[in-house]
Amino acid sequence: MNKVVPYSRQYIDQDDIEAVISVLESDYLTQGPAIGKFESAIREYTGAQYCAVFSSGTAALHASYFAAGLDKGDEIITSPITFVATSNAALYLGARPIFSDVESDTANLNVGSLEEKIGHKVKVIVPVHFAGHPVDMVAVRALADKYKLTVIEDACHALGAYTKTGSNGWAKVGSCQCSDMTILSFHPVKHITTGEGGAVLTNNKLLFDRLLLFRSHGITKNRHDFVSTNNGDHGEWYYEMQCLGYNYRMTDIQAALGNSQLTKVEQFVRTRREIAAHYNSVFMDNPFFHIPVERDYGKSSYHLYTIRLKDHLVDKRTAIFSKMRGEGLGVQVLYIPVYLQPYYETLGYKNGCCPVAEDFYRRAISIPIYHGMTMSDCHRVVDTIFKIMDEVN
Ligand SMILES: Cc1ncc(COP(=O)(O)O)c(C=O)c1O
Known part of the structure; x- marks a missing residue:
């Protein structure tokens, strides 16, 4: 592998x-x-x-x-x-x-x-x-x-x-x-x-x-x-x-x-922003998922690059995630809304408390982004994601 x-x-x-x-x-x-x-x-x-x-x-x-x-x-x-x-x-x-x-x-x-x-x-x-x-x-x-x-x-x-x-x-x-x-x-x-x-x-x-x-x-x-x-x-x-x-x-x-x-943080952040810019350019307007936005009041340091599946793929998130992992992409889902955790349920928190957060959770997949990731890693991530999306679509 x-x-x-x-x-x-x-x-x-x-x-x-x-x-x-x-x-x-x-x-x-x-x-x-x-x-x-x-x-x-x-x-x-x-x-x-x-x-x-x-x-x-x-x-x-x-x-x-x-x-x-x-x-x-x-x-x-x-x-x-x-x-x-x-x-x-x-x-x-x-x-x-x-x-x-x-x-x-x-x-x-x-x-x-x-x-x-x-x-x-x-x-x-x-x-x-x-x-x-x-x-x-x-x-x-x-x-x-x-x-x-x-x-x-x-x-x-x-x-x-x-x-x-x-x-x-x-x-x-x-x-x-x-x-x-x-x-x-x-x-x-x-x-x-x-x-x-x-x-x-x-x-x-x-x-x-x-x-x-x-x-x-x-x-x-x-x-x-x-x-x-x-x-x-x-x-x-x-x-x-x-x-x-x-x-x-x-x-x-x-x-x-x-x-x-x-002493290296500026370089670390710059790399993350460069990878995000690359992802944004290749993923823009794709039919499968939404890409992160940047508001006029913030400049993100891109700790994560989280894609959000479009409506027709939401039910396939588990399969998409498994395929990505299977192809060697160490993707992650961040985060499960905290109040859905069993411990929080014991404290009386209930499903449905924050519907937008729950909807975000159903769609989210965080894909690789970090300083030390090569351009060839980046291309591999992009190609693998498009291949999987085509398969499941
Ligand atoms: C948003 C957020 N808050 C708090 C923490 C806790 O930080 P640490 O893992 O250093 O205890 C983390 C780390 O995972 C985090 O991502």
Whole structure:
């Protein structure tokens, strides 16, 4: 069989390997200088004032919801077309996710229909930039301001994407110009990788301080922040646990890899946009499926390239998918609407809650796109897809 072309994968070069080795040969494997270097490189790249890296994107989401004050009985509003982590992290804190329906083409939250979901328990809106295409953040911010809600962007797909910010023109996703915090993931299928890893970006120092506490057991060693009045006279060893935190720290080994990867992110994003442009040109107006769109307020970083089958092929999606896999295309279906998962059903979520998301799910297939994919891989993907579509049509 032909080699498998995955839907996405990491790109590791000799510089990355040497960066990791240099940490292995250094004094610190964790809690050392590579963390701060990676955080400041991410700040510089995105334009956000503060950055805290985490052991995963999921940990970063959990910490951001904690920092936002999310608590038992509160609600967040998010998209059902996301990885389960986006809403699971709210459940960790005893809060309830409310799923709001998506646009049929971008599969991003439909901001126009979001307002009707805002009840008095809602504290946070979590737009997910599906596939790397930004949500209309100016519209989300306006709604959040009207109801005094926190906005946390799940940008796990969208490092390197751009969004219009109204009067300020364009900004990189992660600059937090229209949000309170932004989440990144560095899983190997994402734009850059640290193996596992994530980050929270913010321009708010109070949120940043809460993120740091949560990341490391709720402990601070900064004497200016000590709150205890009854611990007597302690020496330099003294530290304080001020809330229930976790060990969500990234290691220096991971941070060094991330730092090295980040120097190449522009190239990684450019390649993905070039592959998307090629796909768009050959797939345009084909009779079998719709191709991704790009709105005038967003420049996608194309974490995914997701095709949507036309009506007459929807019932054949399973067969098409199996044939693609059989021909060595590592295609994937992203995502099953989260509330259809059995665990969510046990929490009372029901079929039919977001009909556009369910319809998107029936049609979607994500095809290969990543830096390191050759032009010959690209041609093979296109030829194989057309061959299969002709067979099943
Ligand atoms: C949209 C989205 N949110 C959150 C996550 C969780 O990130 P991680 O896998 O780094 O924990 C992912 C990663 O798969 C994701 O795609």
